[in-house]
């Protein structure tokens with residue numbers, strides 16, 4: 208019976224334990240978590256989602272306060288188009304986060320950054336260019352392009368000295384998305400170094416419609432591999448979404464996957480950025496507490512725990528402070544939904560918005576509890592303590608469980 212440790216992921220000159228911890232936005236996949244994966248010989252991700260906000264929390268900067276002061280006059284205005292990010296502060300915040308992370312890196316593994324292209328920041332191209340170029344400047348080992356896959360992303364960094372040396376990967380959920388990306392980026396003469404194939408059971412945003420349950424990861428992975436073969440392309444394929452045990456991972460590795468990307472098991476790790484009480488919500492969740500809905504203003508379905516405080520809340524949009532989801536025209540579907548409710552309830556002190564949520568504010572405050580479909584199994588990965596709470600795990604314990612376990616077993620701490 209094979210174990211994950213019987214396989215290795217080769218990426219250029221690197222030989223790695225084929226376990227990659229996926230990016231989890233707004234500092235859920237912290238530097239500490241990513242660094243553990245790297246120390247143990249795998250790959251970890253930090254995320255650049257809401258990077259200015261994360262920098263304020265971690266590095267004592269005041270970017271959010273300063274931006275809010277600049278645009279305070281617009282807070283009550285329905286139109287958010289004037290609210291722009293200062294590209295200098297985006298670069299600075301990115302630099303602070305990556306420098307602080309990479310300075311602490313140990314071991315033979317790698318640290319990548321998850322770059323969600325749906326964080327359009329009221330200037331999609333310009334802000335993405337700064338985020339990616341700064342990450343390369345700071346010596347990040349790799350960039351994983353996610354959520355929204357901007358087809359021209361490689362071109363935004365093709366003149367960067369590290370364009371061919373850093374690892375660049377993409378996340379797709381279909382052959383169609385993959386072949387579009389490959390076609391579009393072929394002009395840069397640069398293929399992705401790895402392809403994460405994310406299936407319908409993943410956490411965060413889904414690359415599927417509300418019919419996600421009709422799809423199945425193993426089938427999509429097989430289709431992607433067949434497509435690459437027919438195109439004579441040799442690119443490592445990394446399945447993600449619902450890989451809960453070492454044995455689940457081995458099944459993919461035996462059928463030709465180069466590694467696996469996992470996340471949900473690590474949401475209850477000590478090193479994960481979720482507050483301790485929220486980790487307990489993840490442990491407690493039952494299968495019917497996990498829902499996929501369309502409240503994310505990105506337009507993608509998102510999976511979350513049903514009792515997330517963000518669901519049905521109606522706070523005033525905070526675009527002057529945050530504004531990460533404002534599109535190229537300064538619009539966000541939460542702002543539209545909020546304005547609609549305010550207009551429908553004149554004089555109301557607080558409105559309720561049920562169809563969309565203020566993703567920036569709620570992700571920042573850890574009250575949108577996005578999670579993978581198999582979150583309900585987390586309670587079986589640890590001990591229940593005398594006070595009824597669940598014992599938090601170390602990232603090392605979870606990583607090694609994936610690496611060495613067999614027979615679909617999960618080792619308890």
Ligand SMILES: Cc1cc2nc3c(=O)[nH]c(=O)nc-3n(C[C@H](O)[C@H](O)[C@H](O)COP(=O)(O)O)c2cc1C
Pocket residue numbers: 228229230231232233235254256321323353354378405408409410411412447448449450468469470471472474577578579580581
């Ligand atoms: C709490 C949480 C937050 C996530 N946030 C992001 C994100 O910001 N960007 C992204 O590309 N994927 C995100 N994901 C998806 C993961 O990186 C990963 O691909 C997927 O969840 C793997 O499936 P698993 O959770 O079943 O192991 C998130 C997943 C979780 C559980």
